[in-house]
Amino acid sequence: MSLTPTVARAIELLRQAKTVVALTGAGISTPSGIPDYRSPDSGLWEQGDMMEMASIYAFRHKPEAFYKWIRPLATKIFNAQPNPAHKALASLEANGRLQAIITQNIDMLHTRAGSQTVYEVHGSLRRATCLTCHTEVDGPPLLKAHAETGQLPHCPTCAHILKPNVILFGELLPMLTMHLAQQAAKQCDVMLVAGSSLEVAPAGDLPLLAKRAGARLIIVNFGPTHVDREADLLFREDVAELLPQLAAPFRK
Template sequence: MMLEADTLQTSIQKAARLLKQARKAVSLTGAGYSTPSGIPDFRSAHSGLWENNDPLEVASLSTFRFHPKKFFEWFRPLAAQIHAALPNTAHYALAQLEKAGHVVATITQNIDGLHQRAGSEQVFEVHGSLTRLVCTACYTPYAAQEYLEPYLTEAKIPTCPSCAHILKPDVVLFEEQLPFKTWKQAETAVAQSDLLLIAGSSLLVFPTASLPIRALERGIPLIIINKTPTYIDEKADVVIHGDLAEVIPRLALEVLSE
């Protein structure tokens, strides 16, 4: 027990040293970052969201296009959980690191907007965001807020005020490409970074999971903090398998305390 605690503290200190030396550190976050906020992993088979559905089918663009009612029914419990969720200590700690200039940008696979709510400013949402809706016919974007209540309580499918077509949550479904501009910004951030902090992503969803390879090709340090191992753990400078809501605040404290 003593040994484990020492090892964790040593790893946190090593990660803190690397972060302090960096000038353009970029963080990459995934579903594990929001599970302490009570949001299930959108793509995980164990989240309970898939019990009666094949994920590749129901969360796909074709289901959305041809059976929107089915899609919106399936999506409702997830939307409700995200709507009720609050940023956790790891979100706030990362925002502090950004404010203090130790992290310049965050690339996230999450669609919940919790990084921004915690105060992070430079956030690239490569899988989109549930805070926006886009008309499927005229492409007008809308803030999701006013459509959310009738959808969550009355199952009312959101429609466009100007052309009456269905509004799509601005999130990346299966069969869909990542948002081009955001993805380019994420790639550029990694190309210009001098450290990559990967937190709460198991690096299973491509192409985002390939970003650490770009970092490795440039020989910049990698820090990985995640509950479970990733495919790139052995190439990282520091690997911590632990609870993000505990580890990230401790890391931030270590970086910011001097």
């Protein structure tokens, strides 16, 4: 397959870099059937007031509303499979071209695709915690049971409702994870943004952090971002089609 000059240039940037970091958003998982937050008619923000359903205040006062909102999303996440974009990033890491993934996604598809160093800055469904007694448990079995039956997951220690370890509106991001993500952004030679509108801070500001530290910036996203003018290479293409092209030359 012949490559366009822009794709060939992106591959050359990846080849020359000592440290490559990827930043991914909801757009990398839409090919796996997981809706993003902003697309008309299908985005999660189209389904009601997010502050009424996905804030920590709302969870503490009306956890039923949160679980009603997240139930169809959790079902899609647990039924989803990593797509070619996830697998391409895992391949780049396995072949020594990618050092870390910073993701805004909670779906765990990067780790399921085989990626090892993944900073989940918005948390994930991997674990769940009781806000009353702080017991932490494995998340998927409880959330899968909720997706199937609608019954709320309760703490095995004190019987209060468990909260998935995802970051809701009004919560602080995980400090250590965010610190590691910022350090990775500062230290990389190339940052590859894939499927993120970059509208949610502070993760959306990491490309500028990388750029100011001297990194080259490659953006792959259907829609515009506030960092487009800073990009060395900009692709308005499907991540599931383009990322495998970028990864192919490095497969051993």
